[in-house]
Amino acid sequence: MAAPSEFLQYIDDKADAFIQRLADAVGIPSISGDAKRRGDVIKMAKWLNDQLTALGVETKFVDLGKQELDGQILDLPPAVLGKIGSDAAKKTVLIYGHFDVQPALKSDGWNTDPFTLVVNKEDGQLVGRGSSDDKGPILGWLNVLQYHHENKRPLPVNIKFCFEGMEESGSEGLDELVERESKPGGYFEGVDCVCISDNYWLNDRTPCLTYGLRGLTYFKVTVTGPGRDLHSGVFGRTVHEPMTDLIHLMGRLVDPTGKILVPGVDEMVPPADEEEKAIYKALDYSIADVQSAAGGEVALSSDKVEVLMGRMRNPSLSLHGIEGAFSEPGAKTVIPAKVSGKFSIRLVPPQTPEAVDPLVITYLKSEFAKLNSKNTLIIDNLHGGKPWVADHKHWNFEAAKKATRAVYKQEPDLTREGGSIPVTLTFAESLGVNVLLLPMGRGDDGAHSTNEKLDRSNFIEGSKLLGTYLYELAAIAK
Amino acid sequence: MAAPSEFLQYIDDKADAFIQRLADAVGIPSISGDAKRRGDVIKMAKWLNDQLTALGVETKFVDLGKQELDGQILDLPPAVLGKIGSDAAKKTVLIYGHFDVQPALKSDGWNTDPFTLVVNKEDGQLVGRGSSDDKGPILGWLNVLQYHHENKRPLPVNIKFCFEGMEESGSEGLDELVERESKPGGYFEGVDCVCISDNYWLNDRTPCLTYGLRGLTYFKVTVTGPGRDLHSGVFGRTVHEPMTDLIHLMGRLVDPTGKILVPGVDEMVPPADEEEKAIYKALDYSIADVQSAAGGEVALSSDKVEVLMGRMRNPSLSLHGIEGAFSEPGAKTVIPAKVSGKFSIRLVPPQTPEAVDPLVITYLKSEFAKLNSKNTLIIDNLHGGKPWVADHKHWNFEAAKKATRAVYKQEPDLTREGGSIPVTLTFAESLGVNVLLLPMGRGDDGAHSTNEKLDRSNFIEGSKLLGTYLYELAAIAK
Numbered sequence: 031m032a033a034p035s036e037f038l039q040y041i042d043d044k045a046d047a048f049i050q051r052l053a054d055a056v057g058i059p060s061i062s063g064d065a066k067r068r069g070d071v072i073k074m075a076k077w078l079n080d081q082l083t084a085l086g087v088e089t090k091f092v093d094l095g096k097q098e099l100d101g102q103i104l105d106l107p108p109a110v111l112g113k114i115g116s117d118a119a120k121k122t123v124l125i126y127g128h129f130d131v132q133p134a135l136k137s138d139g140w141n142t143d144p145f146t147l148v149v150n151k152e153d154g155q156l157v158g159r160g161s162s163d164d165k166g167p168i169l170g171w172l173n174v175l176q177y178h179h180e181n182k183r184p185l186p187v188n189i190k191f192c193f194e195g196m197e198e199s200g201s202e203g204l205d206e207l208v209e210r211e212s213k214p215g216g217y218f219e220g221v222d223c224v225c226i227s228d229n230y231w232l233n234d235r236t237p238c239l240t241y242g243l244r245g246l247t248y249f250k251v252t253v254t255g256p257g258r259d260l261h262s263g264v265f266g267r268t269v270h271e272p273m274t275d276l277i278h279l280m281g282r283l284v285d286p287t288g289k290i291l292v293p294g295v296d297e298m299v300p301p302a303d304e305e306e307k308a309i310y311k312a313l314d315y316s317i318a319d320v321q322s323a324a325g326g327e328v329a330l331s332s333d334k335v336e337v338l339m340g341r342m343r344n345p346s347l348s349l350h351g352i353e354g355a356f357s358e359p360g361a362k363t364v365i366p367a368k369v370s371g372k373f374s375i376r377l378v379p380p381q382t383p384e385a386v387d388p389l390v391i392t393y394l395k396s397e398f399a400k401l402n403s404k405n406t407l408i409i410d411n412l413h414g415g416k417p418w419v420a421d422h423k424h425w426n427f428e429a430a431k432k433a434t435r436a437v438y439k440q441e442p443d444l445t446r447e448g449g450s451i452p453v454t455l456t457f458a459e460s461l462g463v464n465v466l467l468l469p470m471g472r473g474d475d476g477a478h479s480t481n482e483k484l485d486r487s488n489f490i491e492g493s494k495l496l497g498t499y500l501y502e503l504a505a506i507a508k
Numbered sequence: 509m510a511a512p513s514e515f516l517q518y519i520d521d522k523a524d525a526f527i528q529r530l531a532d533a534v535g536i537p538s539i540s541g542d543a544k545r546r547g548d549v550i551k552m553a554k555w556l557n558d559q560l561t562a563l564g565v566e567t568k569f570v571d572l573g574k575q576e577l578d579g580q581i582l583d584l585p586p587a588v589l590g591k592i593g594s595d596a597a598k599k600t601v602l603i604y605g606h607f608d609v610q611p612a613l614k615s616d617g618w619n620t621d622p623f624t625l626v627v628n629k630e631d632g633q634l635v636g637r638g639s640s641d642d643k644g645p646i647l648g649w650l651n652v653l654q655y656h657h658e659n660k661r662p663l664p665v666n667i668k669f670c671f672e673g674m675e676e677s678g679s680e681g682l683d684e685l686v687e688r689e690s691k692p693g694g695y696f697e698g699v700d701c702v703c704i705s706d707n708y709w710l711n712d713r714t715p716c717l718t719y720g721l722r723g724l725t726y727f728k729v730t731v732t733g734p735g736r737d738l739h740s741g742v743f744g745r746t747v748h749e750p751m752t753d754l755i756h757l758m759g760r761l762v763d764p765t766g767k768i769l770v771p772g773v774d775e776m777v778p779p780a781d782e783e784e785k786a787i788y789k790a791l792d793y794s795i796a797d798v799q800s801a802a803g804g805e806v807a808l809s810s811d812k813v814e815v816l817m818g819r820m821r822n823p824s825l826s827l828h829g830i831e832g833a834f835s836e837p838g839a840k841t842v843i844p845a846k847v848s849g850k851f852s853i854r855l856v857p858p859q860t861p862e863a864v865d866p867l868v869i870t871y872l873k874s875e876f877a878k879l880n881s882k883n884t885l886i887i888d889n890l891h892g893g894k895p896w897v898a899d900h901k902h903w904n905f906e907a908a909k910k911a912t913r914a915v916y917k918q919e920p921d922l923t924r925e926g927g928s929i930p931v932t933l934t935f936a937e938s939l940g941v942n943v944l945l946l947p948m949g950r951g952d953d954g955a956h957s958t959n960e961k962l963d964r965s966n967f968i969e970g971s972k973l974l975g976t977y978l979y980e981l982a983a984i985a986k
Contacts, residue, residue: 401764
C-alpha cells in the first residue's frame with residue numbers, strides 16, 4: 031500500500047513551516063550531560079508534549095526519578111509517552127526518539143551559535159546542535175502526524191511513542207520504564223514492532239536500514255595526590271605528578287592503529303570470515319567517503335573492508351579528554367592536582383559491559399601499580415550498554431525497504447552501525463519484537479561534533495519516508 | 509646601619525592600610541596570558557604608576573610593542589620604570605617586580621573568588637591571585653617608600669624600579685628594554701646591584717636568600733588530522749585519532765619517577781658530588797615540608813637530598829594539560845579533531861633553551877614518525893629562559909643576610925630555586941652586577957595554584973625586611 035500522493039505533496043508544501051519548527055526545537059539547549067542545562071531538557075520535554083497533544087496524540091509524562099550529576103541531586107527529565115489509534119485490525123508500531131542533545135559551545139569550533147538553527151540556502155544544510163541527532167527525526171514524525179491530523183486522515187497503523195531526554199547521558203531511568211511498560215497490561219502492550227530513527231546513512235547519497243549497533247562502556251579514570259594545583263618550578267621533580275601517571279595509563283589503552291591494548295577485549299570478538307567480509311565489500315561506501323565525512327585524509331587503512339569492519343563489527347577505544355588539567359589557550363606552568371581521563375570502548379557481540387569492564391578495571395589497576403606512584407587511582411564507570419544485532423529479513427525491515435524504494439528510488443544499504451543506542455537492545459529484549467533503525471540523516475551530519483547539520487532534503491524526504499513506512503507496514507503480511 | 513626603629517613601628521602601625529592596598533591590587537585581574545584580560549594588565553600598570561608617583565617616584569611607561577595572542581594582535585602592557593634619589597655618594601639598587609598574574613578561575617578549585625582578597629583573621633592568610641606572586645612583594649616596596657615619603661626621610665640608597673606586566677607569559681619585550689637601558693646613558697646607568705622579590709622561602713619558617721634559578725622552555729605540541737570533531741561511534745577505529753597520537757607522544761616525555769625521556773636532556777647536567785650534596789643536606793627542609801606544601805604524601809623519594817636536588821639543581825619536565833580535548837565534567841563521546849599538549853622543562857646550568865629545544869623537537873618528530881599516523885604534528889615553543897646562578901658571598905647578599913638577622917632573628921637559608929624568572933639572568937648579564945633574590949612569601953603560598961595566599965606576617969615583616977635591606981646596603985663596604 032503506497033502512501034497517498036496527497037501526503038507526499040503536503041510534506042513538500044509545508045517544508046518551510048517544518049523547518050521553522052525544527053529551529054524552535056534546536057533553540058532549546060537540552061544538554062542532558064550538563065547540570066546547568068537540566069531545566070532546558072525539561073523545557074524541551076514540555077515543548078514536545080505540547081506538539082504531540084496538538085496533533086491528536088494522547089500523552090503522559092513519566093517521572094524517571096533522580097540523578098547525581100556534578101555533585102548535585104537533580105530530577106531526571108521525564109520521558110514523554112504517547113499513543114494514537116487503537117484499531118485492533120491494525121498493526122501497532124512503537125516509535126522511539128530522544129529530545130536531549132550533546133554539549134556544544136561556540137568556542138568548540140562552531141561557525142555559528144550551536145543553538146540557533148542556520149538555514150543555509152546555498153547547500154540546503156540546516157545547521158545546529160540536535161538538527162540531526164535527534165530532533166530532526168523526532169520532528170519528522172510530527173510532520174507525518176500533522177498531515178493526518180489536519181486532513182482528518184486515519185493513520186494506517188496504531189502508534190505508540192517513547193521519547194526520552196537522557197540518551198546522550200546513558201538513558202538513565204529508561205530501561206526500567208521500558209521493561210515495566212513492556213509487561214502485560216503495560217503501556218507498550220500490543221506493540222508489533224519498533225522503529226527508531228537515530229542514526230545515519232553510511233554516506234551522503236544512499237539511504238540505509240540498520241540492523242546492528244555497537245555497545246558502549248565509558249570510563250573516567252582519576253589520578254590524584256597533591257592537595258591542590260602546584261607550581262611546576264617549585265614542585266617539578268619533587269612529587270609524583272598526577273598528569274604524568276594519567277598520561278602513562280591513557281597511553282596504554284589503545285595503540286595508534288586502533289588496536290585495544292586491554293588484554294582480552296579485542297580477543298573476545300571472533301575474526302570475520304570471507305562471507306562476512308563480502309557484505310562489507312558490497313556496501314556503497316569508500317575510503318574517500320570516510321575521509322570526506324571526517325574532513326581529513328586520516329583513514330586507518332586503505333582497505334575499505336578493514337575500515338568498515340573497524341566501524342561496524344570491531345570494538346574501538348577512543349580517548350576523549352582530560353578533566354582538571356590546563357585546557358585553556360596560553361602557557362600555564364601548573365602541575366594539576368587531580369586529573370580525570372575520559373575514554374570509552376564501543377562494544378560488539380559477544381562483548382558486554384559486564385564482560386569487558388572487569389578486564390579494563392583489572393588492567394588499569396595493574397598498570398597503575400607498575401608506575402610505583404604514591405598518587406591515588408580512582409576508576410569510575412560512567413555508563414554502558416550492550417551491542418545489538420537484529421534480523422534484517424523481518425517484515426518490519428521489508429516494509430522499510432519498500433518505503434525507501436518508493437521515496438528514494440534506491441535500494442537501501444543494510445548496515446551495522448558504530449554508534450550506540452543502548453535502548454534499542456532494551457526494546458528488543460523487553461518486547462520480544464523486531465526493532466528497525468531507519469535513519470534520516472547523512473553520514474557527514476556531524477552528530478556529537480561541531481557544526482552538526484541535517485540536509486533539508488533529508489528532513490523533507492525523510493519525513494516522507496517515515497510516513498510511507500507506516501503505510502507499507504500496514505500492508506505487509508506479518 | 510640598622511633601619512630606624514621608627515620605620516619598623518610605622519610598618520606595624522599601617523598594616524591594615526597596607527593590606528587594603530593589597531586588596532585593591534588583587535582586585536585587578538591582570539592575567540597576561542589571557543587576551544581578554546589585557547586591558548586589566550594595562551589598568552594594573554596605571555594603578556602601580558599612580559602609587560609610585562604619589563610616593564615621590566619619578567616614573568615613565570615604556571611601550572614594549574605588540575604581540576600575537578589567541579589569533580589577535582595585542583599591545584603589550586607597558587613596563588613601568590621609576591627612579592628616586594640621585595645622590596652620587598649613595599649606592600643605587602635596581603628593584604624588579606611584575607604586576608601580572610597567572611590565570612585563575614573559581615572553577616579551578618578556589619574556595620573564594622580569586623580576584624577578591626580574603627583576609628582570614630584566624631590563620632592570618634591573605635588569599636587571592638597575585639597576593640604572593642608578585643603583587644605582595646611589589647607592595648612591600650611601596651610600604652617602604654610610603655614611610656620615607658610621609659615622614660620626609662631620605663632613602664638610604666638611590667632606587668631605580670623596573671616593573672613589568674608579562675612575567676607570567678615569557679616577559680615579552682623586557683629583555684630588549686633591560687639590555688637597551690643597561691648601556692651607557694641608559695635608564696639603569698649607575699646601578700650597583702639588583703634586588704628581586706619574586707620567589708619563596710623553602711618552608712614556612714625560615715627566611716631565605718636565593719642565588720640560583722632554573723630556566724624554562726615551554727612547548728605546545730599539536731596533533732591534527734580530521735577536519736572537525738568526530739562521533740566516536742561513527743569514527744572509532746576508522747581514523748587516526750589525534751588524542752591517541754598525542755597521548756602516546758606525551759607519555760614518552762617523562763617517566764613517573766620524574767626522569768626526562770628526551771635523550772640528552774638529563775645527561776647534559778653533571779651529577780652532584782658529595783660536597784654539593786652536603787649543601788642540600790644542611791638546608792632547613794624536610795620531606796614533610798615538601799609534602800605539607802604539596803598537600804599530599806607524594807614526594808618522589810624519601811631521601812631529602814634527592815628531593816631537594818630534584819627541585820634545585822636538576823631539570824624537570826611537567827605535563828600541564830591538553831587544549832582542544834573534552835575537558836568538562838560529564839561523558840562526551842567525541843574524537844577531538846585538533847589537540848595541543850602543553851609541557852615545559854625546567855632547565856639548570858649548563859642547559860639553555862638553545863641547547864635543549866632542538867633535542868626536544870628532534871625527539872618529538874622521531875617518536876611521532878614511529879606512530880605511522882596520517883595526522884599532522886605541529887611543534888610550537890611558547891617561551892623560554894636560561895637558568896641562573898649568582899655569587900652568594902657578594903656584599904649584596906651580605907646586606908640581605910644582615911637585614912634578615914635583624915628582622916627575623918634568624919640565619920637565612922641559602923637556596924637555589926626551582927622556578928624561573930628569566931629576567932634575573934638578563935639583569936645579571938646586561939648590567940654585570942650582582943643580583944639578589946629576596947623572597948617575601950612562604951613555600952606553601954601556592955603561587956600558580958588555587959587559593960594562592962600570602963601570610964599577613966610575611967607581608968608586614970617582609971616589608972620591614974625590604975626596608976632594612978636598603979639600610980644595610982647603604983652601610984656595607986662595596
